[in-house]
Amino acid sequence: MCSSRPAAAFAIPADGxxxxxxxxxRLSHVERSFGAVRALAGVDLDVVAGECLGLVGHNGAGxxxxxxxxxxxxxxxxxxxxxxxxxxxxxxxxxxxxxxGVRCVFQELSLCPNLSVAENARILHPSxxxxxxxxxxxxxxxxxxxxxxxxxxxxxGDIVGDLSLGRRQMxxxxxxxxxxxxxxxxxILDEPTxxxxxxxxxxxxxxxxRFISAGGSVILISHLLNEILSTADRVVVMRDGRVVDARPAxxxxxxxxxxxxxxxxxxxxxxxxxxxxxxxxxPIVEIRPERQRDSRRLxxxxxxxxxxxxxxxxxxxxxxxxxFRAARGGSNAVQGSVAFVAGDRQTDGVFPLWSIAxxxxxxxxxxxxxxxxxxxxxxxxxxAAWKQKIGIRTPDLANPILSLSGGNQQKVLFARAxxxxxxxxxxxxxxxxxxxxxxxxxxxxxxxxxxxxxSFVWYTTELDELKHCDHVYVFRSGAVVADLSRxxxxxxxxxxxxxxxxxxx
Amino acid sequence: xxxxxxxxxxxxxxxxLSMAVLLVAIFVIQPRAMSYFGLNLMLNLALPIxxxxxxxxxxxxxxxxxxxxxxxxxxxxxxxxxxLNDTPLLGVAVLVGCVGVxxxxxxxxxxxxxxxxxxxxxxxxxxxxxxxLLLPTPGGTAPAxxxxxxxxxxxLIPFAILASIALALIVHAGLMKSAAxxxxxxxxxxxxxxxxxxxxLLRTKVTMFALAGCFxxxxxxxxxxxxxxxxxNIALRYTLLSIAGVILGGGEFVGGxxxxxxxxxxxxxxxLAGSLLSFMQISPDWQIGAQGAILIVVxxxxxxxxxxxxxxx
Numbered sequence: 074m075c076s077s078r079p080a081a082a083f084a085i086p087a088d089g090x091x092x093x094x095x096x097x098x099r100l101s102h103v104e105r106s107f108g109a110v111r112a113l114a115g116v117d118l119d120v121v122a123g124e125c126l127g128l129v130g131h132n133g134a135g136x137x138x139x140x141x142x143x144x145x146x147x148x149x150x151x152x153x154x155x156x157x158x159x160x161x162x163x164x165x166x167x168x169x170x171x172x173x174g175v176r177c178v179f180q181e182l183s184l185c186p187n188l189s190v191a192e193n194a195r196i197l198h199p200s201x202x203x204x205x206x207x208x209x210x211x212x213x214x215x216x217x218x219x220x221x222x223x224x225x226x227x228x229x230g231d232i233v234g235d236l237s238l239g240r241r242q243m244x245x246x247x248x249x250x251x252x253x254x255x256x257x258x259x260x261i262l263d264e265p266t267x268x269x270x271x272x273x274x275x276x277x278x279x280x281x282x283r284f285i286s287a288g289g290s291v292i293l294i295s296h297l298l299n300e301i302l303s304t305a306d307r308v309v310v311m312r313d314g315r316v317v318d319a320r321p322a323x324x325x326x327x328x329x330x331x332x333x334x335x336x337x338x339x340x341x342x343x344x345x346x347x348x349x350x351x352x353x354x355x356p357i358v359e360i361r362p363e364r365q366r367d368s369r370r371l372x373x374x375x376x377x378x379x380x381x382x383x384x385x386x387x388x389x390x391x392x393x394x395x396x397f398r399a400a401r402g403g404s405n406a407v408q409g410s411v412a413f414v415a416g417d418r419q420t421d422g423v424f425p426l427w428s429i430a431x432x433x434x435x436x437x438x439x440x441x442x443x444x445x446x447x448x449x450x451x452x453x454x455x456x457a458a459w460k461q462k463i464g465i466r467t468p469d470l471a472n473p474i475l476s477l478s479g480g481n482q483q484k485v486l487f488a489r490a491x492x493x494x495x496x497x498x499x500x501x502x503x504x505x506x507x508x509x510x511x512x513x514x515x516x517x518x519x520x521x522x523x524x525x526x527x528s529f530v531w532y533t534t535e536l537d538e539l540k541h542c543d544h545v546y547v548f549r550s551g552a553v554v555a556d557l558s559r560x561x562x563x564x565x566x567x568x569x570x571x572x573x574x575x576x577x578x
Numbered sequence: 579x580x581x582x583x584x585x586x587x588x589x590x591x592x593x594x595l596s597m598a599v600l601l602v603a604i605f606v607i608q609p610r611a612m613s614y615f616g617l618n619l620m621l622n623l624a625l626p627i628x629x630x631x632x633x634x635x636x637x638x639x640x641x642x643x644x645x646x647x648x649x650x651x652x653x654x655x656x657x658x659x660x661x662l663n664d665t666p667l668l669g670v671a672v673l674v675g676c677v678g679v680x681x682x683x684x685x686x687x688x689x690x691x692x693x694x695x696x697x698x699x700x701x702x703x704x705x706x707x708x709x710x711l712l713l714p715t716p717g718g719t720a721p722a723x724x725x726x727x728x729x730x731x732x733x734l735i736p737f738a739i740l741a742s743i744a745l746a747l748i749v750h751a752g753l754m755k756s757a758a759x760x761x762x763x764x765x766x767x768x769x770x771x772x773x774x775x776x777x778x779l780l781r782t783k784v785t786m787f788a789l790a791g792c793f794x795x796x797x798x799x800x801x802x803x804x805x806x807x808x809x810x811n812i813a814l815r816y817t818l819l820s821i822a823g824v825i826l827g828g829g830e831f832v833g834g835x836x837x838x839x840x841x842x843x844x845x846x847x848x849x850l851a852g853s854l855l856s857f858m859q860i861s862p863d864w865q866i867g868a869q870g871a872i873l874i875v876v877x878x879x880x881x882x883x884x885x886x887x888x889x890x891x
Contacts, residue, residue, distance in 0.1 A: 146774055168776040183774050185767035187834040192760040196775045234767075235586075552865040 096155075097258050097290055098175065103152035105138055112138040114314035115152070120259055125281060125291045127305025127322060129298065131334055131536065131568070135314040136294050136548060140261050142246050143292075144177035157258075166329060171459050174258035178265055182241055186234030186416040189245055190214055193233055197254040204396040217247040222273055238268045246277060250284065254498050257451035260284070261292045266300060278304045287317060296384055297573055310334055333567050357408045357528060357549050364394050364551030371546050371553060373497065373528050378519065380534040380542030382566075383554060383571045388551030390416075392498045396530060400497070409496035409528075412436060414486050416502035416532075422486050423474050430456035430470040436493040459488035480511035487515060492529045500531045504538065516541050535566050547571060589880060593843040600850050600883055607857045618736040622804060624849035625728075625738045626710050627653065629797035631823035632749055632818040632838065636790040638824050639766045640783050641686060641832050642694030646702035647794055648817030650676070652800020653705040659718025659808035662799075666721070668802040671744070677791035684787025685721035690778050702817070709810035716809030720802045728803030738781045741800075742842050749838035762786060766834025819848055825886055828880070847876075 089356045098120045105113040120126055132134050140145040141152070145167040147488040153162045156173045170176075184193045191211035195201050201210045210335050211229025218225045220242050233241055242265065249260050262281075266274040281291050281304055295301050295495035301308055301322070308325055310318035311335040318333040351394035371392065373379045381389040393413070398404075400411040414424035424432055434441070434452045441451040454469050467477060474482060485501060490498050504512055519529055521543065531542060539545050545562055547555035604620070604738040605612045630651050654673065662669030683701060687694050730737050753759040765772045765782040773779055797816070802808050805852060825831070826847060827840030851872050856864045 146776070166776075167774055171776055177774075179774070183768065183771035185764035185771055185834065187761055187767035188764050195757055195760050196764050196772060196777070199776075202757045207755075218601070232586075 089236060093196065097157065099155040103142060103149045103154065105142065105147065105150045105169065109519060111314055118309065119314060120290050120292060122290055123285055123288050123399065124306045125285050125293055125304055127301035127308040128292055128294045128311065129301055129308065129330060129334060130311035134311040136311055137263060138175060140263050140294065143175060143261060154254065172255060174256035176257065177261040177263065178245055178249045181262055182245055183247055184233045184241055188233060190227060190231050190233060191229040192247055193244065194251065194538055197248055200254045213251050213253060214244065214247055217251045218243060221247055221250065222276050239273065240268065242268045257289065259290045259292065263294045264296065266295060266297065296572060297326055298327050310421065334568060344506035358396055358406065360392070360396055362407045362552050363395065364388060364390055365553060369553050369556065373530055375528055376523050376526045378523050378529045378531060378537045378542045380545040381530065381548060382539055382545050382567050383548035385534050387548040389548050390501055392503055393530060393532055397499055407497070408518065410494060411491045411497045411499055412495035414490045414498065414500040414503045423482055424508070425475055427474060428471045429474050429485055431464065431473045433459055433488045434492060436489050440494065452512060455492060459492050463488055464514060482512065484515065486542045487518065497528045497530065500529060502532050502534055504535065505535065539567065588884050589828060590837070592880055592883065593840040593847070597843050597847045597850065600847055600854055604850065604854050604857060607665045615735060616670065617739065618851040621736060621738040621849060624846050625741050626801035626804070627816065627819055627823065627844040627849055628742045628745055628842050629793050629800060630820040631841045632745060632819035633790040633793035635824045635829060635836050635838060635841045636786045637885065638829055638831060639763055639834055639836050640786045641766050641834070643697060643751050643821070643831070644698045644790060645817055646698040646705055646822050648814045649702040649705035649709065650794045651797045651801065651813035651816050654795050655802040655808040655812050656709045656718065656810060657797050658711045658724065658802035659720050660712055663719050663721045673795050676795060677788055680791025681784045681788040685780060685781045688783040706810060713808060713810055716807065716860065718808050722805045724799060724803040725806055728800055742846060746839045746842040749757045753838055763834045823848055826873065826876055
């Protein structure tokens, strides 16, 4: 896969294997699927004693799934897992992982907010018990905090829920590195610095190097490529559930890492004929993201498909909500009515006990009603029309919505938004967990509706989907950092803006 | 930590403060209540409520709610007035079996991922039905030893108060101070974190439900010892009283934030509220509404404290 790169002259195969056999953990052909989504498509990975392994990749590349498997919180679908030379695939669990010295700091925090710092330390160390346990647990965790983050200002009695996010992260990291009676060989740090400031991050990375030189191993996952390049000994790049590149960190630059993460080949441009709709007429949406410091604004014109890109959780959904609120509140930032297609079907989207037809027409019910009474015939006709139009695969629209596959449920949500009279459709990463065939159908519908004058604001975590957009805004830390027309759009540009390395390459 | 008294301390003191205000009001209106006999009279029914509140606290600790505790306490009282008196061995076996059923309900809720409100609402009818089968009409007799324990006259301070203090301290030690208690509360605060640290969530849930069953049995027995006979509806209002007691005592419905000492104070406060309203010569028709008003005032105060805390953070 990376045969054409000059750096591949290093005699390290591109499947994540190190040359030495002194491995702590060895994963072979690990696969894992969630429904129709293949999160891991056969991963091989070795971690040897005394190395810091950097792991990078775009959202959804499978990094977190892989780490959950290593930590024992997820079982691999297939493949084998060898720890300290013993094959533990069958019996692997959190307890086994810990007994073998493998710990993980998860991306979303794993502390109990209602407990104190010392009590949280005790949760991870069952051996601390009996009289005086609180004092011993407190001494253990505060000692570790002192070692990693001098001047941290946390005491053992503090309730975790009262601490700032950064301090919680510090407690969690210190807890992962604390040792009571068991062994500790490998610590997985999944985005450890995401809520730490630069000074504390530097303290952590310095500690990681000390831990490595003392013979321990660390897997460091980060979107900040500087951290990876300065701290890791070896960098493994994942994409689409596979390891696509593994090289010593010294052989990498920012540019080569970004190139390895995204597909380098310039893909053929979609809809090259479509002229920009900008420049003509006034925008129907003009909004400034809440945390935007400069004067940059997000604008949407009639009939335009606008993409919101960037790493997950950098303010895209918040911006969609702000547009929705502005439209509902009658603000003049948004001209026209809006409809929302939720990404999280289960919690925000479907009414699980209702039929397909009822789910599809709930947004249009009021328009069809006569004197406040539901117009059943009108609704049935509308639902049937949309079933035809976007191909919901069901024998009967009166069936419950949960009888449909995930992709078809998502189509119903699209039908709901498109069936309303909304001029602007907001989409919150709606294609999560939708198979490729359904995606293509929905893309076509979106395109057709845009040509008829509807506007779409589309947040997506999939780079491929951005190619369907007329205009793309890249978000970082709650603000727009890049504003790309379709002609300017490349994966590398989006990645670079997302990762804040504009000058480096 | 801060220059002022921290909101967290105020919040912890709120249950004690509200009870003190209530007591002072009672003593002002009716000075004769300020005596061994007066306190005993006002608080003799507080002990069963305190036990029921503690049972509810165990369930709320793991983010569930028990809507069956009232009818369960009634059932235990009925068992106490029948089997326990006539055939003590069978009576003990039935009560132990009840605790087992509670543990099984906890396991069911965890394993099938069911909403506890639905399961315990269903169970409340099961317990009620069993009580009616056992005692179709009010009656039965509590065992003499049970009456003797509950009506035991301790010197200086009434038994109900001493027992409530002991209950609060024992549960505080077990749940708030012990290493195992940290895990139990943690499973309410962040179940995933507890599971990721290698603990069994099934075990914590079953433990807490079994404890709730134990406290429910104690509530039923102390109640029947006090009243000497039982009926199927004797404790139905305990369901809401126990929830109110936990919340009044500083607990929260989710997140594993509970306070056993506060909960006992909350239960005593609710018991005293009835006395205060009687002393104020408010007709019993209005008492339930007035009790609700007291609850709303205290909770509003707590919300104010929480807001102050949020602003300070």
